[in-house]
Amino acid sequence: MLCTTSILISQAPLSEDECLYSAHLDDMNMTTTVLLYGALGTALYTLYGVVWRLYISPVAHFPGSKLAAATFWYEFYYDVMKGGQYVYEIERMHRIYGPIIRINPYEIHINDNDLEFMSKLYPSVGHEVDKFWWSAGMFGTTVQTFGTIPHHLHKMRRAAFAKFFSPSYIRKLEPVLVDLVNTLIQKIEEGLDAGKTVNLVHAYSALTQDVVMEYCFSFSRNCLQEEKFAPQWYEWMQINCTFTPVIKQFPWLLPMLDKLPDWWVKSTDEAVWLIRKQQAEYAAQVRAVMRGGDQDKTSHVTIFHEILNEPSLPASEKTEFRMKNEARSLVGAGTLTSAHMLSLTTYWVLKDPEILEKLSKELVMAMPDALSPPSQQMFETLPYLNAVMDEGFRLSYGSMHRLSRSHPKDMLQYREWTIPTGTPVGYSTYMLHRNPVIFPEPEEFKPERWLNLEPAERQRLHLHLNNFGRGTRQCVGMRLAYAEIYLALGCLFRRLGNKMELYDTDYERDVAFVQDYFVPAPSRQSRGVRIKVREQSGT
Ligand code: HEM
Numbered sequence: 001m002l003c004t005t006s007i008l009i010s011q012a013p014l015s016e017d018e019c020l021y022s023a024h025l026d027d028m029n030m031t032t033t034v035l036l037y038g039a040l041g042t043a044l045y046t047l048y049g050v051v052w053r054l055y056i057s058p059v060a061h062f063p064g065s066k067l068a069a070a071t072f073w074y075e076f077y078y079d080v081m082k083g084g085q086y087v088y089e090i091e092r093m094h095r096i097y098g099p100i101i102r103i104n105p106y107e108i109h110i111n112d113n114d115l116e117f118m119s120k121l122y123p124s125v126g127h128e129v130d131k132f133w134w135s136a137g138m139f140g141t142t143v144q145t146f147g148t149i150p151h152h153l154h155k156m157r158r159a160a161f162a163k164f165f166s167p168s169y170i171r172k173l174e175p176v177l178v179d180l181v182n183t184l185i186q187k188i189e190e191g192l193d194a195g196k197t198v199n200l201v202h203a204y205s206a207l208t209q210d211v212v213m214e215y216c217f218s219f220s221r222n223c224l225q226e227e228k229f230a231p232q233w234y235e236w237m238q239i240n241c242t243f244t245p246v247i248k249q250f251p252w253l254l255p256m257l258d259k260l261p262d263w264w265v266k267s268t269d270e271a272v273w274l275i276r277k278q279q280a281e282y283a284a285q286v287r288a289v290m291r292g293g294d295q296d297k298t299s300h301v302t303i304f305h306e307i308l309n310e311p312s313l314p315a316s317e318k319t320e321f322r323m324k325n326e327a328r329s330l331v332g333a334g335t336l337t338s339a340h341m342l343s344l345t346t347y348w349v350l351k352d353p354e355i356l357e358k359l360s361k362e363l364v365m366a367m368p369d370a371l372s373p374p375s376q377q378m379f380e381t382l383p384y385l386n387a388v389m390d391e392g393f394r395l396s397y398g399s400m401h402r403l404s405r406s407h408p409k410d411m412l413q414y415r416e417w418t419i420p421t422g423t424p425v426g427y428s429t430y431m432l433h434r435n436p437v438i439f440p441e442p443e444e445f446k447p448e449r450w451l452n453l454e455p456a457e458r459q460r461l462h463l464h465l466n467n468f469g470r471g472t473r474q475c476v477g478m479r480l481a482y483a484e485i486y487l488a489l490g491c492l493f494r495r496l497g498n499k500m501e502l503y504d505t506d507y508e509r510d511v512a513f514v515q516d517y518f519v520p521a522p523s524r525q526s527r528g529v530r531i532k533v534r535e536q537s538g539t
Pocket residue numbers: 145146147158212329330331333334335337338341397398399403466467468469470472473474475476477478480481
């Protein structure tokens with residue numbers, strides 16, 4: 001029999017033995033050739049990519065590190081290998097290259113206090129504004145409102161529930177908030193009276209989580225009633241956030257991990273297993289609402305009942321998959337951010353006896369009966385409480401991450417720089433809040449910087465606070481966050497201000513936010529803001 005390969009390659013037919021040997025040789029040659037061409041192709045493609053990014057791309061002429069412009073691995077090194085540290089590297093690059101720099105192959109970052117440009121980048125109306133596709137899915141998907149990339153789809157999704165966070169709806173929710181704040185204070189007091197230390201990060205995240213779960217589903221995990229405030233929920237949510245830089249770099253990772261069987265994940269990777277358990281919880285809640293759950297039992301509207309009944313949302317937007325991700329996003333966003341702000345602010349008030357005294361005096365005047373809390377509206381009129389809160393907002397950042405936007409239809413002009421249509425551009429709240437021109441001695445917690453200002457001056461200073469972002473994608477839960485924070489800080493300091501004392505809490509180690517996982521995180525050694533009963537406490 002003649003060997004077909006030999007016939008194809010040479011004119012002279014070979015015997016069977018010769019053919020076996022030479023066909024094997026041909027296969028090896030073929031493999032080597034394919035590998036060589038593959039490697040060469042990849043090298044050329046990479047080279048072309050680098051040349052394009054550095055010299056041809058529409059943002060090639062923007063200042064910045066060539067390495068950062070050439071490859072996402074630069075950001076990977078700081079955010080994944082070093083753990084949420086790219087924000088500091090961006091700050092360092094600004095010191096070298098100026099207020100506008102390129103921070104990766106596509107993205108521009110700005111660091112200055114130009115409010116006018118900020119309002120162009122984050123407009124509230126009149127312009128289409130997209131999220132940057134590369135980072136929009138950093139929580140694993142872009143189906144939730146937070147991660148939605150295109151302007152119009154985002155608008156439709158957000159409109160389905162935004163009104164439930166309006167001032168009038170939040171006022172209606174106030175009795176629920178007051179009840180939960182009372183439980184928080186009672187539980188903290190019980191802990192202190194029993195001689196225990198109380199971890200306020202866990203206590204506050206129990207409060208904010210119980211609030212948001214109640215509002216979303218009329219269901220509560222009752223974290224406030226649990227031993228030590230059910231710290232696992234806080235920890236699991238933080239773990240979720242630590243995945244964000246990895247998911248940005250490898251967006252296929254989570255969907256791939258989702259395909260692995262439960263038994264495998266459970267025995268090999270605790271973090272992924274915890275994320276999966278949370279998702280299952282949200283799916284269960286969404287299914288309960290879809291079945292026509294407990295709405296009748298509550299005194300308030302619940303967000304998921306409303307979204308699922310919203311006629312302007314097509315059925316394709318109400319799938320269990322999208323709803324469970326919307327739930328995960330709402331609960332995560334509503335829990336960690338407010339809890340962080342509350343614990344950092346409480347730390348500073350307890351740390352500085354002068355601040356504590358001024359705040360306590362104001363609260364005693366406003367609330368003669370410690371057990372009858374006034375309305376949120378009344379707390380809003382207290383100047384010192386507001387100044388303390390503004391400082392708390394400033395140093396807790398909201399998100400440490402840059403909030404990037406791209407304008408698919410407009411070019412933007414920043415000083416002498418014309419930013420091409422569709423280019424993602426962002427500011428980092430971390431840098432805005434620590435700008436020494438606007439906030440001298442930015443490291444210091446100084447409520448005084450917000451006091452004794454003309455109303456217009458104070459309003460202008462306030463515009464430099466960016467905790468909730470701005471424009472069409474500004475935090476939808478801002479009013480709820482304010483309500484929780486006014487009530488929690490006002491009532492807690494009125495009732496337990498003279499009873500609490502910090503316990504073994506070091507600012508750098510335990511409190512300061514030093515890692516950017518979109519939601520900021522304290523150092524890995526952090527033990528949280530812990531308090532104990534104050535020796536010789538008054539009444
Ligand atoms: C102190 C508390 C809070 C802070 C500092 C905060 C911060 C932020 C920031 C900075 C954004 C904008 C993200 C971006 O531009 O990409 C955002 C968006 C969002 N926040 Fe908040 N948040 C807080 C509380 C809440 C609460 C209580 C809820 C709801 C229960 C919530 C739900 C959301 C949602 C759904 C979005 C996405 C909005 C959209 O894309 O249209 N947040 N938040």
